[in-house]
């Protein structure tokens with residue numbers, strides 16, 4: 001089969017759109033989509049200092065690669081990477097190495113921070129202490145550290161590798177949990193509670209399906225560590241939702257986009273309600289928190305007792 005836009009051989013059929021893509025047109029299309037997401041939502045502006053949360057997986061590697069490609073010649077935009085080492089033997093140690101060599105190859109400055117050094121324990125240790133719920137705790141610790149370090153390093157934006165699939169999973173999970181207020185986190189620039197210590201987050205890949213993100217990394221020879229944190233088994237619901245959405249997409253191509261669009265309409269309403277929401281400061285660590293002591297400080301205390 002030939003590419004729908006030239007005579008080259010097709011490497012990908014986008015079934016929700018009906019077009020075949022050769023390597024060149026596929027890459028061009030993804031780049032164009034990401035640029036459009038950035039410009040229409042004003043994700044990046046003159047004077048921005050962008051921290052990319054880089055795990056070494058395909059999505060965050062693509063974000064780093066694309067932002068570097070788009071902005072490396074722009075003297076008004078600065079870019080650097082933050083990598084968090086949660087301490088998962090046989091998994092994160094390998095991806096940190098991949099991440100280090102990729103940053104070096106691109107010439108992007110990288111800062112690595114570990115749970116062990118920052119919190120005093122690794123996720124390997126945490127999972128032994130907590131019988132369940134460590135996947136959620138890991139997420140909380142990671143977001144906390146990324147925000148804190150990005151701010152301390154002077155970042156004005158924190159870019160993450162969330163794809164369309166990640167967004168759709170979050171949409172369904174928020175509905176299942178009855179937590180519609182969390183819809184404010186959906187979209188290319190999630191609305192955070194008001195606190196001067198929060199670094200605004202941006203998701204340049206929010207309209208890119210995960211399978212296309214993987215193909216993009218493969219055709220561009222972007223080295224990445226395969227997905228599959230060994231502790232993801234702890235997050236049963238997300239796994240189920242992922243499978244459910246993949247099955248829906250198979251029988252009804254493009255359904256991820258319509259789900260995202262529907263949620264986006266709700267987000268507008270929720271954001272209006274949320275605007276009044278202020279958040280206080282943790283009395284222990286000084287980071288933003290909805291309670292007097294933040295979840296991270298609470299966790300550290302729980303583990304040391």
Ligand SMILES: [Zn+2]
Pocket residue numbers: 003004005006007008021022023024025
């Ligand atoms: Zn082509």
Ligand SMILES: [Zn+2]
Pocket residue numbers: 282283284285286287289293294295296297298
């Ligand atoms: Zn705290």
